Amino acid sequence: MVFPLGSLESSKKADLHETISYARYGKILSINRTFFFFQVFIGIVLTLIFLINIEELSKLIAQITSYILNRDIKEGLLFEVVRIYIVKDMGRFPSFYETLLLLIISILMLIFMKFFERISKPLKIYLNYFFFILFISSLYFIFFAYSFPYTLDDFSQLYMVVQVGILSFISSLLSVATAPLIVKPIILLYNLIFIFFVLIYSLIFGIVRYSIFLFILKNYSFLWMANLFFNLGPLLDMIYISGFYSFYLSLISIYINKRLRCWRWLF
Amino acid sequence: MLEVAFLIVFLKAYLVFLFILISLYIIRHFIFTYNRILSEQRVAYHDILDSDFPTVSILIPMHNEEKVAEDILKALINQEYPKEKMEIIPINDHSEDRTKEILERYAENYSFIKPLHRLGDEPRGKTVSLNDALRIAKGEIIVVYDADYLPLKGQIRELVINFIDPDVGAVMGRVIPINTPKNLLTRLLDMERSGGYQVDQQARFNLGLIPQYGGTVGAIRKALLIEMGGFDEKILAEDTEITFRLYINGYEVLYNNKAECYEESPESWQARAKQIRRWSRGHNQVLFKYFFPLWISKKLNFWQKIDGTLLLFVYAVPFLFMLGILDSIALFFLGEMEIFSVFWVFLALIAYNSFGNFASFFQIGLACFLDGVKERIRLLPFFYFIFLFNMWCTSLGALDALLDITARRKPNWDKTERFRGS
Numbered sequence: 128m129v130f131p132l133g134s135l136e137s138s139k140k141a142d143l144h145e146t147i148s149y150a151r152y153g154k155i156l157s158i159n160r161t162f163f164f165f166q167v168f169i170g171i172v173l174t175l176i177f178l179i180n181i182e183e184l185s186k187l188i189a190q191i192t193s194y195i196l197n198r199d200i201k202e203g204l205l206f207e208v209v210r211i212y213i214v215k216d217m218g219r220f221p222s223f224y225e226t227l228l229l230l231i232i233s234i235l236m237l238i239f240m241k242f243f244e245r246i247s248k249p250l251k252i253y254l255n256y257f258f259f260i261l262f263i264s265s266l267y268f269i270f271f272a273y274s275f276p277y278t279l280d281d282f283s284q285l286y287m288v289v290q291v292g293i294l295s296f297i298s299s300l301l302s303v304a305t306a307p308l309i310v311k312p313i314i315l316l317y318n319l320i321f322i323f324f325v326l327i328y329s330l331i332f333g334i335v336r337y338s339i340f341l342f343i344l345k346n347y348s349f350l351w352m353a354n355l356f357f358n359l360g361p362l363l364d365m366i367y368i369s370g371f372y373s374f375y376l377s378l379i380s381i382y383i384n385k386r387l388r389c390w391r392w393l394f
Numbered sequence: 395m396l397e398v399a400f401l402i403v404f405l406k407a408y409l410v411f412l413f414i415l416i417s418l419y420i421i422r423h424f425i426f427t428y429n430r431i432l433s434e435q436r437v438a439y440h441d442i443l444d445s446d447f448p449t450v451s452i453l454i455p456m457h458n459e460e461k462v463a464e465d466i467l468k469a470l471i472n473q474e475y476p477k478e479k480m481e482i483i484p485i486n487d488h489s490e491d492r493t494k495e496i497l498e499r500y501a502e503n504y505s506f507i508k509p510l511h512r513l514g515d516e517p518r519g520k521t522v523s524l525n526d527a528l529r530i531a532k533g534e535i536i537v538v539y540d541a542d543y544l545p546l547k548g549q550i551r552e553l554v555i556n557f558i559d560p561d562v563g564a565v566m567g568r569v570i571p572i573n574t575p576k577n578l579l580t581r582l583l584d585m586e587r588s589g590g591y592q593v594d595q596q597a598r599f600n601l602g603l604i605p606q607y608g609g610t611v612g613a614i615r616k617a618l619l620i621e622m623g624g625f626d627e628k629i630l631a632e633d634t635e636i637t638f639r640l641y642i643n644g645y646e647v648l649y650n651n652k653a654e655c656y657e658e659s660p661e662s663w664q665a666r667a668k669q670i671r672r673w674s675r676g677h678n679q680v681l682f683k684y685f686f687p688l689w690i691s692k693k694l695n696f697w698q699k700i701d702g703t704l705l706l707f708v709y710a711v712p713f714l715f716m717l718g719i720l721d722s723i724a725l726f727f728l729g730e731m732e733i734f735s736v737f738w739v740f741l742a743l744i745a746y747n748s749f750g751n752f753a754s755f756f757q758i759g760l761a762c763f764l765d766g767v768k769e770r771i772r773l774l775p776f777f778y779f780i781f782l783f784n785m786w787c788t789s790l791g792a793l794d795a796l797l798d799i800t801a802r803r804k805p806n807w808d809k810t811e812r813f814r815g816s
Binding site for chain 1: 428727731741748756759772775777782
């Protein structure tokens, strides 16, 4: 049956466009290449500005964290070339009984995970990963506690440089990821606001996470360091970055998918 | 002490190897996504008008498919393709449910439905069934569907018309899940499928690389298939195997993004885990079989060889990555996390980490965007958990494949559970 679209009222035509999407094959975005390259350029420039100012950025993060934790900051030298600032604090080694208790808990949890069917498989695999690292860490501290190769300063330095590194690359990463969406000049502005928002969030997140990490390592011991590093480290940044990106992309999708002129068809 | 020092060098060297390998995949993700969203697209021969259609045999392997058998038969009966030029061969492979009755009932009413019943001592499995059906098939073109698939009315024509080009050995259509709103898993699988077809397959086709024949919603020349010895019965991923056999013999696989077919995605994590493990096992068998022939072949160009190699390793990489995580944990406790003590290399590692972790989110996100998905794109961060899940299941499959080759085991076909009507 052919719908006589010409005879429909315009409001009904609009309704139909709400329900009938444009064909999903053979279409590409009709982007503005000048704005595309301009945005990528801005992203790269921002990354370079951040990288040049690693020292100041680390100082800002360390100062706010030290204010939250009521500690002092100190200067460190990474790879003998990069001066960074970290929070001055002392970590704690776990006691033997504390380690033994965590070892038993991690073993019991790994066994429990094997037989507990009510947790969905992906969550189970994630928890297994968490308790596996806890198990290895506990085992290590039972046998080689005083050979543990890191101090809180080492951890802080590593954390700081990774955090500032991620902060630096967010602008180029997101500009590369959102530049293909510039089908109208206004989207360039939206993109830049979005990138700026994620940068601010990342800065705040980096500070809060650093405070929590230091609190854990000081009050709950170095035994948790491996888990903090492998489970809540840079991968966690990717979760919130992809979270914001997906939310933003869905908004742009709602905006663009209704507009015929944003697309080019190839047949 | 020398042993420990050697171990540390080895562990670090492995991470460097992994860094290089995964960087290639990251670059590939970005190239494919950009190509799909911004570049000119290559389209299949969709606008050819021809009244002289070739004869087609449609093969549907079935093992206990009473939940879905009728639906696919109805969808195929409704195809806009001359019925005198098509035959449907549903292969009842040792079914213990009502599959046989359903097929017989349809065969009585439609002369072009010719069921093949495989019973008794005959070995069970998809590839063995397909080879049996191939012996009785009369069509010039073989089209294969899994039993849970629902092709749209014009699909057979959309696939078959492309064989007018003599260089085309096989044609692959696009798979779209029909049960997407069912639960979180099906929603995520729909997004993953978008990434795989809308971006990955189409970009490979655009760039003249190696689009994959997927084993279902695909068509292949019968004469060519018979000349090449039919389906390899020792391999679980017969689709990937055929893809590489075709390319090594100088034929190409054409991807038709327009030829859409609906499928039923697994609705439970258990079923999905089994499916991925089987895919990984089969795909890695193909890796062992075709890695060297791919590079020796004179029928492929350099970029096809590169793409083919990356495609062959797709299901081995998660296993290598898992070893990389264990490697990193070992280096962490050995106090050797600073693999490179040079600042700019360390920064490169962070850039790699940022772009690398984001690459698949980028590909899937933009694929969904092209598909017109709106609110559901917001589920993207859940792929972090899927990543761990996939890594685990794929690694088990890779280990299965390793054991197959070392212990000369013959793998058994393990069918994906159906959920329709439940």
